Amino acid sequence: MKIAVFMGGISSEKEVSVRTGTAILNSLLRQGYDAYGVVLDKNNLLSAFIDNEYDLAYLALHGEYGEDGRIQGLLDILGKKYTGSGVTSSAVSMDKDLTKKIAQSVGVSVARSYTRNDIDNIVEFPIVVKPSTEGSTVGLYVCHNKEELKEAIKNSGDKDLVIEEFIKGEELTVGVIEGEALGVLKITPKIGLYDYKSKYTVGMTEYEYPAKISEKAYQEAMEYATIIHNSLKMKGISRSDFILKDEKLYFLEVNSCPGMTETSLVPKLATLKGYTFDDLTRKIVEKFK
The missing domain is CATH 3.30.470.20 (ATP-grasp fold, B domain)
Incomplete structure (x- = not known):
């Protein structure tokens, strides 16, 4: 089974994705898998999945065009197997x-939520503002008054936002x-x-x-x-x-x-069950054999 580890992409989390993908690739190679890495960018976002040869796409992609169901949909169309959640689960989560x-x-x-239309009526602060479809706390604001709240929303542009109470x-x-x-x-x-x-x-x-x-x-x-x-x-x-x-x-x-670098949170948690980093990647790949 030939495995291609796809990493990078065009989201704000590209750098983190490359770290994740590199760690996963090294883990697979250590275990003797036939694996190689593919770094995605704006020039090969589509062609990389079509032109490369692989039996399994190991997805190490974070954020938009990677974790949001679009790449998963493309792989479904191509008839390729891939790791992680499917189109609907990825898009919704x-x-x-x-x-x-x-x-x-x-x-x-969950924390109490608000919409953009509610901001003039919010009286309890702090309030958290963050993009609805980005991770790694990119674009996160904690607002302590109405002026800061309006500024955060303005700085976020046209992005879909989560506006919610800040729970300490x-x-x-x-x-x-x-x-x-x-x-x-x-x-x-x-x-x-x-x-x-x-x-x-x-x-x-x-x-x-x-x-x-x-x-x-x-x-x-x-x-x-x-x-x-x-x-x-x-x-x-x-x-x-x-x-x-x-x-x-x-x-x-x-x-x-x-994130799945050697120092990421999931590998840390996995040690509580006695799993090594290699155990995690192997558990993900084995189901496709």
Whole structure:
């Protein structure tokens, strides 16, 4: 079986995707798989999938044109097998606002949401503004008054936005692989928010796994992440993010193709189940044999 690891792309998360793809490729090669990497850009976004030879497309793509169902749809048309979630699951989970509605419908609590039309009537701050279809905390604003809120919305342009109450609490994340919850990790930025800089700068964030929270909250986070994974009919690996405040969990978002570098959150969580990085990539590939 020849495996092509597709990485890069044209989203704001291209750099992170290349790191993920490189780590996955190295893992597959270590294990003796017939694998090679393909870096996508605006010039080969379509042709790379048509011109290359492969039996399985291992998708290491983040953000738009990679994680949002469009590439998955192309591969379906080409009749090619690929890792991760399918078209519908990818498209829905990419939309944070839509995913929140689904989470709420299956009994998972979420932060109070607003629309652009509500901004003049908002009186409780802070408020979070973030693009509905981007990850890695790109374009995230925390607004402490109406002026900051209007400025954040203006700076976001025509993008679909999630506008929601800012809930200050413990930041948690749960990895799920093929419906199996791996564990709960607590994220503690040393300075300010868990933003792009905190995520990808060594030493700026502390990670605690297993998270030292109550057993009730721990099990609930595992259960909720599994419910969301299954409700969206996701495949492969997903990662759900939560805020824990006063022993109540609030769902934030789910990633259908989370970061998979050697230091990413899912590989950290996998160690709680005794899985190595190579175990994860092998579990994903083996089902296609």
